[in-house]
Amino acid sequence: MRVGLFVTCLVDLMRPRIGFAALKLLEHAGCEVFVPSTQTCCGQPGWNSGERSSARALAEKLIGEFEACDYLVAPSGSCAGMIKTHYKDLFEGEGAWLMRADALAAKTYELTDFLANVARVQQVPGAFSGRITYHDSCSGLRELGVKAQPRALLAGMPGVRLEEMKDCEVCCGFGGTFSVKFGEVSAAMAEAKCAHIADTTAEAVVLGDLGCMLNIEGRLRRRGDSKTRVLHVAEVLAADG
Amino acid sequence: MQIQSMHFQARAHKALADEKLQSVMKRFGSGFVDKRAAARTELGVELFETLRTASAGIRDRGLANLDVWLRRFEEEARRRGATVLWAADGAEVRKLVLEIAARHGLKKAIKSKSMVSEEAGLNEALEGNGVTPIETDLGEYIIQLAKEPPSHIIAPAIHKDLQQVSDLFAEHHRRPRLEDIGKLTREARLMLREHFLTADLGISGGNFLIAETGSVAIVTNEGNGRMVTTMPKVHVAITGIEKVIPTLEDFATLMRVLPRSATGQAISNYVSLLTGPRAASDLDGPEHMYFILVDGGRTELVGGDMQEMLRCIRCGACMNHCPVYQTVGGHAYGWVYPGPMGSVLTPIYNGIENALDLPQAATLCGACHVACPVKIPLPELLRKLRERQMQAKLRPWSERAGFCAWAFVARRPRLYALATRIAARAMKLLGGEKGTISRLPLGSGWTLGREMPVPEGKTFRDLYAARPKRGN
Numbered sequence: 001m002r003v004g005l006f007v008t009c010l011v012d013l014m015r016p017r018i019g020f021a022a023l024k025l026l027e028h029a030g031c032e033v034f035v036p037s038t039q040t041c042c043g044q045p046g047w048n049s050g051e052r053s054s055a056r057a058l059a060e061k062l063i064g065e066f067e068a069c070d071y072l073v074a075p076s077g078s079c080a081g082m083i084k085t086h087y088k089d090l091f092e093g094e095g096a097w098l099m100r101a102d103a104l105a106a107k108t109y110e111l112t113d114f115l116a117n118v119a120r121v122q123q124v125p126g127a128f129s130g131r132i133t134y135h136d137s138c139s140g141l142r143e144l145g146v147k148a149q150p151r152a153l154l155a156g157m158p159g160v161r162l163e164e165m166k167d168c169e170v171c172c173g174f175g176g177t178f179s180v181k182f183g184e185v186s187a188a189m190a191e192a193k194c195a196h197i198a199d200t201t202a203e204a205v206v207l208g209d210l211g212c213m214l215n216i217e218g219r220l221r222r223r224g225d226s227k228t229r230v231l232h233v234a235e236v237l238a239a240d241g
Numbered sequence: 242m243q244i245q246s247m248h249f250q251a252r253a254h255k256a257l258a259d260e261k262l263q264s265v266m267k268r269f270g271s272g273f274v275d276k277r278a279a280a281r282t283e284l285g286v287e288l289f290e291t292l293r294t295a296s297a298g299i300r301d302r303g304l305a306n307l308d309v310w311l312r313r314f315e316e317e318a319r320r321r322g323a324t325v326l327w328a329a330d331g332a333e334v335r336k337l338v339l340e341i342a343a344r345h346g347l348k349k350a351i352k353s354k355s356m357v358s359e360e361a362g363l364n365e366a367l368e369g370n371g372v373t374p375i376e377t378d379l380g381e382y383i384i385q386l387a388k389e390p391p392s393h394i395i396a397p398a399i400h401k402d403l404q405q406v407s408d409l410f411a412e413h414h415r416r417p418r419l420e421d422i423g424k425l426t427r428e429a430r431l432m433l434r435e436h437f438l439t440a441d442l443g444i445s446g447g448n449f450l451i452a453e454t455g456s457v458a459i460v461t462n463e464g465n466g467r468m469v470t471t472m473p474k475v476h477v478a479i480t481g482i483e484k485v486i487p488t489l490e491d492f493a494t495l496m497r498v499l500p501r502s503a504t505g506q507a508i509s510n511y512v513s514l515l516t517g518p519r520a521a522s523d524l525d526g527p528e529h530m531y532f533i534l535v536d537g538g539r540t541e542l543v544g545g546d547m548q549e550m551l552r553c554i555r556c557g558a559c560m561n562h563c564p565v566y567q568t569v570g571g572h573a574y575g576w577v578y579p580g581p582m583g584s585v586l587t588p589i590y591n592g593i594e595n596a597l598d599l600p601q602a603a604t605l606c607g608a609c610h611v612a613c614p615v616k617i618p619l620p621e622l623l624r625k626l627r628e629r630q631m632q633a634k635l636r637p638w639s640e641r642a643g644f645c646a647w648a649f650v651a652r653r654p655r656l657y658a659l660a661t662r663i664a665a666r667a668m669k670l671l672g673g674e675k676g677t678i679s680r681l682p683l684g685s686g687w688t689l690g691r692e693m694p695v696p697e698g699k700t701f702r703d704l705y706a707a708r709p710k711r712g713n
Binding site: 012020040045057142170173175215 | 647
């Protein structure tokens, strides 16, 4: 099957290694991976902030880039959630565009959801070993039902020991522009998350969305924790030994 | 009630610096959430979810023909001897209650909890016109003594700790200071007893209006609601027009999700259905029963793209599950309704320009939506309000310009590749050896309480384009 990898704008800019880890996982699962070179952003920042026209323009661009693939996979619950659950709202009442948006939504998946439920991966190529705790990012969890999938994939790795933290489903405080507009409240929420991470014996907190990663890592470092690693689940699943 | 919602930032800042409040909110965080989760599990998750869907359907059925059900309610309530009055806004609520007090010569009002009377600022109006209002819900009683607004719709004094209540009671009751919750509660009962016996006006809210019987349903835990509605000569039930539901059968279904979502109880301690004033054969009950049905901005939601908000049954689950509410408490929101439902209702009822921060003060995490017993898509409604702000040019020009610039660049892949290539390098340089940025230009909100991790230095697209091709 031909899978279009939507790297996401944050991964492209901040953490290319997550994109390569996703690529490795998809290829290992037997997919023919296509990475459109013109891809940029899915439009979520504008959509969440009420700036519909920019979201709409970027959605049209992304649909054109990916609709020829059998599947669109993104290493992000919030970007996949944008395409899968919100694109239809951008094209409400429009026949042709709405059909194209719906068709793409139907074949759009968050990475771990795709690996576990579509590619039905039994064995991942990674060789990570260590104690981890898992943060369930909001959009993946509540818009796409991503909860068991990353845990099932991680459970297949003999070196990984998962220790759940308290309130792993509670928001880390990122919320896109919220983190800048309400920086103080956002940081206080991140602090609560970091305190729960610190209460475990985990060496790394693992999650599936880069926005939350930057938020949690930023707060961990500010509170003086330079040791706890903040890893994308794709990095763990594809880790070189 | 005076609206202070334009000052969310400042009030949130104050709340974060308030150590006492922070320690109360830390405990609050899991209390209601855990209780609801346990009640849901006990009932059976599948059944609970079925009931949520059914409850949303019941509310939608009532709202789809709101005028019809309200007229039916009015007919049935009148047939049973009650008087039904209509109020367009808070000012009319105050006027109607004062007229009732004057007509019957009423001097003391005992109240069971009514958020609509908070919307109307009723207590101040009563006090100013020779009628003494006494809140009889324990939480409301505490905040009335403290002269504070509620910070939660079902636990109005949730922001107070034991020490603060002890101090308040000692000061106002002029008795030895108590520090035992049981004893404090008994003292409040003792103080309230005399008011129950001497009041001539009882004011209640209403959880539901039942159209087919003309009844008001009141859900309480303390028993004060029973006394407020049956002991005084006159009972006035004040509630929003959206609270009407067609049948008693509907009420039974909604009662399976309301207490469970609110406090985790299978059923509240008291469930009262009040239908008309005392009849000739009744041993007790009020001589006169009035309904004041309030619009207060609700009709603006009818038939629009945010009508789902009117499903709300005021259980408080959205604020209980909201990580922002859990962090800053209810007073930061600046009006009667806090948390996600308040962030939707406050701008709609008071004008979008009077509560600019509220729709923005959410991470859209969705915890409220999945907890809501009537499935109100609160994050989507908040987003729609953000869109209205943007359309009305109520956001700073720099924000609007920022999004337009972002979209302009992101639609031009070559320009975007160049811009991100520069940004990735510049940010990496800015981070230096430490690898994080402590003061971010254009993003000082972020670095107020956290570092900004730096990029790896090259973009994915550049690395991907330069990757060694596998031979095949």
